[in-house]
Amino acid sequence: MKKYLLIASLLFNTPVSAEPLEWPSYGGDLGQSRYVNDASINTENVSHLKLKWMFQTGIVGSFENTPIVKDGVMYVTTPYNHLYALNARNGERLWRYKHKLGTTIYCCGPNSKGAAIAGNLVIMATLDAMLVAIDKDTGKLVWETTIADSEQGYSETGAPIIYQDKIIIGVAGAEYGIRGFISAYDLKTGALLWRWHTIPEPDQVQPDGTKGWTGIFTEKADGINDLHRDIAAEKAAIASGEFDNAWEHGGGSSWMPVTIDTATGHIYATIGNPAPDLDGSLRPGDNRWSASMVSLDSQTGKMIWGYQYLPHDVWDLDAASPPILTTAKDKQDKDIAVAVHAGKTGWVYVHDRKTGDLIRRSDPMVEHKNLFVKPTPGKGTEMLPGANGGVNWSPGAVDPRTHHVFYSNLHQPMHYEVRSVPWRKGRLWLGGAFKVIPGEKQSGNVSAVNLDSGKINWQYTTDQPMIGGTLATAGNLLFSGESNGYFFALDSRTGKKLWQFQAGAGVNAAPMAYRIDGKLHIAVAAGGNAQINAPRGGTVAVFTIEK
Amino acid sequence: MKNNSIVRNILFIFVVSTTSSCSSLIKPNVFEPSWISYNKEKKQVNIELVAAWNANNNGYNFNGYFQDDITITVPADWLVNMTLINLDGNAPHSIVITEPYTDDIPDELTGEFAVLHRAYTDSIYANESAEMKFKAKAGDYWLFCGVKGHGINGMWSMFKVDKNISNPFVKILQTGKQIRR
Numbered sequence: 003m004k005k006y007l008l009i010a011s012l013l014f015n016t017p018v019s020a021e022p023l024e025w026p027s028y029g030g031d032l033g034q035s036r037y038v039n040d041a042s043i044n045t046e047n048v049s050h051l052k053l054k055w056m057f058q059t060g061i062v063g064s065f066e067n068t069p070i071v072k073d074g075v076m077y078v079t080t081p082y083n084h085l086y087a088l089n090a091r092n093g094e095r096l097w098r099y100k101h102k103l104g105t106t107i108y109c110c111g112p113n114s115k116g117a118a119i120a121g122n123l124v125i126m127a128t129l130d131a132m133l134v135a136i137d138k139d140t141g142k143l144v145w146e147t148t149i150a151d152s153e154q155g156y157s158e159t160g161a162p163i164i165y166q167d168k169i170i171i172g173v174a175g176a177e178y179g180i181r182g183f184i185s186a187y188d189l190k191t192g193a194l195l196w197r198w199h200t201i202p203e204p205d206q207v208q209p210d211g212t213k214g215w216t217g218i219f220t221e222k223a224d225g226i227n228d229l230h231r232d233i234a235a236e237k238a239a240i241a242s243g244e245f246d247n248a249w250e251h252g253g254g255s256s257w258m259p260v261t262i263d264t265a266t267g268h269i270y271a272t273i274g275n276p277a278p279d280l281d282g283s284l285r286p287g288d289n290r291w292s293a294s295m296v297s298l299d300s301q302t303g304k305m306i307w308g309y310q311y312l313p314h315d316v317w318d319l320d321a322a323s324p325p326i327l328t329t330a331k332d333k334q335d336k337d338i339a340v341a342v343h344a345g346k347t348g349w350v351y352v353h354d355r356k357t358g359d360l361i362r363r364s365d366p367m368v369e370h371k372n373l374f375v376k377p378t379p380g381k382g383t384e385m386l387p388g389a390n391g392g393v394n395w396s397p398g399a400v401d402p403r404t405h406h407v408f409y410s411n412l413h414q415p416m417h418y419e420v421r422s423v424p425w426r427k428g429r430l431w432l433g434g435a436f437k438v439i440p441g442e443k444q445s446g447n448v449s450a451v452n453l454d455s456g457k458i459n460w461q462y463t464t465d466q467p468m469i470g471g472t473l474a475t476a477g478n479l480l481f482s483g484e485s486n487g488y489f490f491a492l493d494s495r496t497g498k499k500l501w502q503f504q505a506g507a508g509v510n511a512a513p514m515a516y517r518i519d520g521k522l523h524i525a526v527a528a529g530g531n532a533q534i535n536a537p538r539g540g541t542v543a544v545f546t547i548e549k
Numbered sequence: 550m551k552n553n554s555i556v557r558n559i560l561f562i563f564v565v566s567t568t569s570s571c572s573s574l575i576k577p578n579v580f581e582p583s584w585i586s587y588n589k590e591k592k593q594v595n596i597e598l599v600a601a602w603n604a605n606n607n608g609y610n611f612n613g614y615f616q617d618d619i620t621i622t623v624p625a626d627w628l629v630n631m632t633l634i635n636l637d638g639n640a641p642h643s644i645v646i647t648e649p650y651t652d653d654i655p656d657e658l659t660g661e662f663a664v665l666h667r668a669y670t671d672s673i674y675a676n677e678s679a680e681m682k683f684k685a686k687a688g689d690y691w692l693f694c695g696v697k698g699h700g701i702n703g704m705w706s707m708f709k710v711d712k713n714i715s716n717p718f719v720k721i722l723q724t725g726k727q728i729r730r
Contacts, residue, residue: 107698109639280604380727382604389638416638419604430702435601435608436638438675535641535674 023517025071028116028161029397030514032262033327036399037474038515042522043547044477048491048501050547054523055093059086059540064111064510065529066395068161068471069542071516072119075138076525078542079114079161083128087141090518093544097141104130107428108157109177111532115259115395116161118169120189125169127158133169133192147192149173149185155428156180161259165267165300168195172256172271176292179277179431182254184269186303196303200254200273200291204246208290209307215249216240217288220313223347224363229374231314236286248285251425253277254292258395261325261341263355268306269298270341270355272321279318281422281433288313293320295343295351297358307358311345317374317418318436319346319387322395323409330405330453332361342453344398344409346391347373350451364456367411367449368392382419382437389416389436390467390533397512399474401494405453408480408494412467412534415442448472448482450497460497467534471512473524481524483509485536489526489543507539521546578721582730584612585621587717592627594685594717598644600694600704601637602729608637609704611644611692613728620707623717625687633670634678641672644681645695646708654705658695665690672696685710 023040030036043051059065063081070077076090083101088094106112106129118125123135123144130152135144149171150156155178162171169187176182182200187193204214212218219233239245255274262269276285276292293312298305311321326342330352339355350364371386396410420434446468450459466485473481480494489509490502505528513526523546530538587594601608606615611633623629635642645658646668655662660669665686670679672695687710694704721728 414638421604421607423607430607430609430698432607432639435604437601437603437608437636438638440636440676532641 021517023515023522025514025516026119027070027163028068028118028259029261029324032163032165032264034259034261034324034397035326035328035402036397036472036512037401038522039476040515040517040522041475041477043475043524044479045493045500047547048477048479050549051491051501051524051545052548053503054544054546056544057086057088057093057095057542059084059542061540062529062538064113064532064538065527065540066113066115066511066531067527068116068512068514069525069527070117070119074518077117077119077124078527079117079126080540081112081114083114083126085117085124085126085136087138090516099136099141099143101126101128101134103128105152106130106157107152107155107178108159108174109430113159115159118162118164120164123189125162125164127160127162127171129157129159131156131158131173133162133171133187135192145192147187153428154178154180160257163259163262164189165262168300170260170269170300172260174255174257176253176255176275176277177279177430177432178428179251179253179425180255181250181252182256182273184256184260184271184298184303186300198298198303198305200256201249201252202290204249209305215252215287215290217290217310217313220288220310223312223374224360227374229312229314230376236314239286245284245286251277252285252289252292258322258324261327262300263327267300269300270325270327271296271298272324272343274322275315275318275320278431278433280316280418280420282314282316283422284433289315295321295325295341295353295358309353309358309360311347311351316376317385318389319392321345323393324397326398326400326407327355328400328402328453330361340453342400342407344393344407346387346393348387348392348411350407350409350456352453352456362456364451365458367409367447367451367458368413371415377418377420382417384415384417384439386415387412388414390414390469394469394533396469396471399472399480401474406459406494407451407453408472408474409449409451410468410470410472410482411447411449412469413445414467415439415444448480448492448497450494462492462497462499469531469534470510473513473515475515481513481526483511483513483526483528485510485531485534487528487537489528503543503545505541505543507541508536510536578724579718580730581716582719584729585717585719589715592624594623594627594629596621596629596631598631598633598692599729600633600635600642603727605726606703608639609694609699609702611706613726614706616703616705617707618721618723618726618728620709620720620722621692622709622711622714622720623685624714625685625710625712627685628682629685630680630682632678632680633673635673635675638675641674641696642699642704643670643672643695645669645693646683647691647693649689649691649707654701656701657697658693658700669695687712
């Protein structure tokens with residue numbers, strides 16, 4: 003290994019350390035870079051990467067977890083909220099905690115993206131919309147608190163984020179007409195500290211001076227693409243008073259982990275679709291802040307800015323993949339702090355982190371067809387991207403040296419139709435349906451996008467749609483996985499495949515890395531996915547180069 | 550299981566329906582639909598159900614029908630060959646033949662809960678199909694999607710096995726919806 007460290011130091015001009023490298027949070031760091039500044043495993047030696055250990059959870063569902071590692075222990079959450087502590091050296095099970103689930107209502111699989119750790123507590127959010135704090139040494143419950151009423155359709159599938167003395171987390175459930183929010187809880191006690199609702203009340207003043215969720219009746223996405231709205235009809239519907247209370251069930255889940263700028267204490271979060279997903283007739287106006295990125299003050303929950311990608315979204319092309327904090331060129335070619343998001347629209351958005359202004363939007367990573375077209379009444383319309391995007395929840399990775407981001411994409415032609423149905427407590431509320439088109443081929447890709455230009459540098463195409471995520475390293479490697487069970491490494495400069503491993507179940511989770519005993523380890527969950535029917539399993543696989 | 554078989558199934562049903570079952574209307578609300586074909590001599594009936602046939606009930610429907618929209622009735626002691634095709638881009642679906650539920654509708658059901666022998670399919674995903682064959686025993690049943698949360702969201706239809714009829718038929722109870730005839 004010493005030989006590799008020396009070669010890596012020379013070749014990659016990167017500090018290669020024997021010190022432990024931890025992954026204490028869902029995205030690695032609170033900026034969710036998913037970048038490892040370690041070149042000991044690199045394009046030259048990745049062919050020697052071997053499986054070090056595997057762990058079988060025995061829990062089959064939809065395995066979307068990114069493990070976290072701290073103090074030599076790996077923490078893994080599984081479908082149905084089991085939490086495992088494993089020896090990160092060899093995979094030995096240290097303890098297991100199983101949350102006793104109450105009522106659960108969820109749209110897209112019994113998922114759990116991961117845990118968070120601080121002090122002696124490991125925190126997990128649960129399908130029945132609770133937070134639990136577990137003693138990291140014993141696996142015993144320390145406290146638990148209810149986030150929201152799961153019988154209304156509130157659920158937690160994301161990973162909590164710990165910043166200073168707070169646990170910060172959003173909530174899922176827009177498919178059931180919940181009203182989304184992001185909350186902060188006291189780390190020691192689980193007490194609620196603040197809550198910011200993604201869907202504002204009618205009199206609530208927004209950062210731009212408007213009130214409520216109706217917004218400014220924006221006609222074009224990003225000032226470019228016509229959204230084909232009938233603004234006059236929407237205003238008339240609002241004036242009628244019939245939809246005065248629509249905001250109460252307005253959706254706007256924030257179901258992926260939030261991102262934190264530790265220099266400013268500002269939160270960056272993506273907000274999902276309005277409710278009902280496809281039927282805009284019941285919710286006239288922009289439906290703020292659904293389908294948006296927002297910035298909040300982590301101390302108070304006060305909103306700093308919001309950028310709405312799709313005002314009055316009726317295609318479910320909302321914002322899920324978590325923001326990445328990095329630097330990129332602004333319009334004056336100057337490096338500035340940016341927040342990056344890849345949407346279900348298939349574009350990568352680069353925002354000024356301070357103001358939220360959109361600096362640029364990338365070339366589309368996936369084919370667009372009938373983008374933002376309204377469906378023909380009674381017949382529907384074929385559209386691309388389909389129900390899952392573009393980029394779904396899959397977190398991207400950034401290489402801060404090259405200002406490139408890497409995202410997993412889906413290509414799923416679908417036919418969508420609208421049918422108006424009333425809201426009912428705890429019941430599915432899409433207001434229509436997405437249908438697959440028999441005979442239409444589906445596929446996926448990993449795209450490398452230059453943040454400074456918005457141009458796609460390369461694409462690695464796959465036979466199946468991709469859900470999972472990516473990991474970038476200083477060794478010029480990009481790790482990701484496919485539904486067919488292959489976990490692979492690409493050259494992050496070219497997209498050329500350099501290594502792969504057949505994990506035996508769909509690799510539909512974002513990989514992570516840690517260093518222990520002087521060796522970099524790469525870990526990934528392989529357990530398939532419910533949304534795209536990737537073969538199920540329950541494996542955590544860990545790789546390293548032993549020599 | 551994939552696209553080709555779906556196309557074959559649809560073509561088969563089309564041919565059969567235009568030759569043997571005739572799709573004749575008995576009454577305005579009682580009919581032999583294109584998606585049912587049968588052989589009286591062999592006492593066999595083929596029923597094709599498409600999950601998410603359209604957007605009715607958020608896509609949680611069989612051939613556009615859900616809850617008490619229709620009753621499918623077949624003669625007792627016939628062999629029922631039921632094919633489920635899933636076109637839902639968002640969710641898996643299944644069929645389990647259950648008892649009619651009057652109070653608490655289950656959140657989730659597997660094949661173990663089928664009340665007729667082997668009268669269930671596994672959950673299938675978009676572009677997949679599944680078949681089940683079972684002997685029809687007289688009684689009132691539900692065709693129930695066993696996937697978590699689907700049945701309580703109305704993804705079921707009434708299924709009746711009657712000793713006193715000679716042909717399968719469908720009775721529409723709720724009119725005015727766009728459905729597969």
